[in-house]
Amino acid sequence: MKATLYLYLDADKGWLASATLDAEVDRLWRLDAEWAAEAAKEAGASPPRPAEAMLVCGAPLPLGAAYEAAASWNRHGPVPAGAACREQLLRASRPAAPGGAAPLRLPEAAEALRRLARAALAPDGPERPSGEPPVTAAMPRHGSGGAAAALARAACAAARALRGRALLRGEAQARLAAAGAGSDAALQLAALLGRLRLGGAVAAGRCQRCGSGEAQLLRTACGACGSSRCASCQACLALGRSRECGLLVLGMPAQAGRGGAGLAPPEQLPPAAERLRRWGLSPAQSAAAASALAFLERPLQPPPALGLRPRLAALMRAALPSAGLLRLPPLHRGAAAAAGRLFRRTRRHKPAEPHPSFLLWAVTGAGKTEMIFPLLESVLSRGGRALVATPRRDVVLELEPRLRRAFPDTPPVTLYGGSPQREEDGRLTLATTHQLLRFRESFDLIVLDELDAFPFAGDAMLHEAAARSGAAGSRTVLLTATPPPSLQRLARLGRLPHAKVPVRYHRHPLPVPRLLRTPSALGMAAAGRMPSSLRQAMARSLDRGAQLFVFVPAIRSAEPVARLIRKLFSDRGEVAATHSQDPERADKVVRFRQKQLRVLVTTTILERGVTIPVSDVFILDADSRIFDEASLVQSAGRAGRSAADPQGFVWFAAASPSASQKRAIRQIRLMNRAARKAGYLLSGSASSRRFHSTF
């Protein structure tokens, strides 16, 4: 796509450059005072000061190059006669033209604009494109006032619809088509009014949508803008191509409350305890929800100095119960602060300051979703915008009906790849984490569910997208059964406010996994038999009427293991295998839920989000690297989830007891212990059927 570059003469600042999608709109806005006044009045803005002259480059430039050239002119002043290419243009760090000097005369300015356009067109080197870019002086034409109000209305509608969004041109047009405001002219006027920001989707060596740097950019010859090195971002391709000559439309931050008044103060709401009661939470759930709610409704504190001392103090606070008394003497305080500054300067990566976050660490089956309802309610009833985001689409689809039931007045807008609700707008949004690339400064509360799941866990791009989707002063609630070690550590050090829910909603302890020593899954399948310990364990589970989850680490072992189980337990019902590449995966999961399948052999894809009332879990090759502590805890969490059968069996079958297995068991035991200590367990269940590992 191309854009037009032009210069206009401001009475105070001299010649300024700008790029536009529709030069006609800019001409009217800058030169036709009557038109501009009418448009500004319709939009409720102050009219611009008319420009004294305007020079338009007749040949449209690649969009990214045009915006870049305009920015370079406004920062550094006119291009020196020697600079022939864009690289030189950007490298020359000249001071802006001195304010006292008289502005260039019209012919000189025209020549300077021609030079600027030439430099923008030849980014690679001194070779010049054939022909001179024509430059014309735009003249004010009067009596075109009628259309101003209509266009201004369209511009305001566009600005409203794009609040809190970051959209490519096609997406913005699709969104605005309903409002009849999708034209480039409306977008351009909204930008002139200062209610939108337009620019190249890739600019200054970075994808402006997803934040990926040069490593993710691919520069190719482009048929759309004619550049020979038009950069496109390969990291966020899944949501449409972000490229240098493509337009990215950034809306203003979304505003909470009526008329943008911001979140209403929590004092207006009924007391927290009263609000919590309505959701029918268990004691552990409501205690955790209460502290999350307190975090959410507490006013923000001023940023503390991020030095060594607060860290030390936090560490001591965590270590010593009487930490409130601990104070460093002033001299030491100064030394520590200096050391802290030194420490900070020598660190290689300065992390961007994190959002205020709260970790809700709830064991599998604790009823996490119910706990976020009071949080969402708090923000929604104060007029704010709330987001529930999760890496997995299946989780989105499962949460949707529950959120709809809980909030009938503000039904969630559900967003995922191919979602039919893409153009809708609501105050409660439920989305996959990829969709957050399309939001910017939009939400007052971000609830991030299953944050340690693929693909969010290891994807810096999605982390950045999530962080940027929060509005100023937004809060984040992180929700998981298995926080990554870095979060656990922060929570331990007291740097991350958090609440643990160590017990399931039915108030029985988590089943503690037991270890079994077996050969590898493929080995057993090849031999056609299992060790008697494993066979007896499976037989016992089948005898008690349970359905079996059998987890294997690799796709290639799924089907052989299913065959083995089919052979050994031929009269016990149907056995199936599934994995991420299985086209019938959804169908098999449904059949498993409907109890048509007795045993489901699966890879880690089903470690989260599937609830089967009476089920036991077998993890084969539990010493595989695929099964880390989090994965084992999640898989073990498939057992004993219903109140009717709260104590399923979990077996880790492996050639050797790996460190992850031991840590997973330890984590589950710690949670059970915490639950018992806090008195959350039902009295009868506390000591019933405690398992000991065979090692």
Next chain:
Amino acid sequence: MTMQPAGGALLSETRPPKRSGEPAADDRFLRLSEREEGEGPARLYPLASPTWPSKALRGLLGLLAPARSACGLCGRGFAPSRTSLAGLPEELPRSWSDSVCGSCRSSIPWILRIQCQVCGRPDSCGDCCRRTSAGFIRSRSAVRYTLEMRQLLARYKYRGEEALQPWLADMLLPAYAALAAELRLADRLTGRLSDRLDPDARKGKEPFDLVTSVPVSRQRLAERGFNQAERLAASLAVRAGLTARPLLERKEERGKMSAKTRRERLIAAEGLFEAAPEAAGILRLLAARDPERRRPLRLLVVDDIYTTGGTMDHCALALQRCSPVPIDLYGLTWARA
């Protein structure tokens, strides 16, 4: 349940408070691009950084493990030294087999044996008998158009994963080599005695004079940013030591070919292509360059998919119409549906 008091560090306000009144957007856009070099990306919570013993241990283990690289087609990591080259056409460059993983390789249905000498179909072909006028002489394709190949091509063409382009272009080479070998053999059999004895001629000048490609419409080009056929042609020309020039123009868009039946496609392709204004001049110059040549000019038309042959046929006819000199046209496509 434990509730730790906020350590404070995370409760920092990250942005200046919202300004009231006239909104100003100008400083927001550049915030990202003006991020300092060493500064990490924004995050909701701090990144896990491995502690030094595990980092050192991992480094040591890395020395022992075979070198791994990311697959050019699927992006997953694999060890090039561990995968076998069996079953691959031998004309594929080494760089290709070093950068495509085993499972991607095994999913590629190479066309190694053809049944129809005209269109290069690997099974018996009804289309070429039905055709009354053919603008081209032969066409060859690199792979069958299976579901995997359809998905791969869609990723490149529609999703715009241009990083796939070099690997897709390399895949044309085996089919091109087979076609070139056929033509060289034919040249030797029909050529003059002196040509037949001349060792240079036997070793083979490339048998084509020019590579060209099936065009896309202006509108499609603006929307997609590239013409996949032209890119494939350009890459092939570089690899085979030929020259590639676009000679055709597509008049207008009549809907995507992939959404049409055989009959509709044949009708839609009628009169859709036209030679570019400069095509006749280019062909005349080419012919004049070698007055000794006995045979007509040979052109290779490259496209991504051959389905009914309608597109290829009409492109060939359009070129035949414009050409001031006799030309022979051959086709090469990435996939054969």
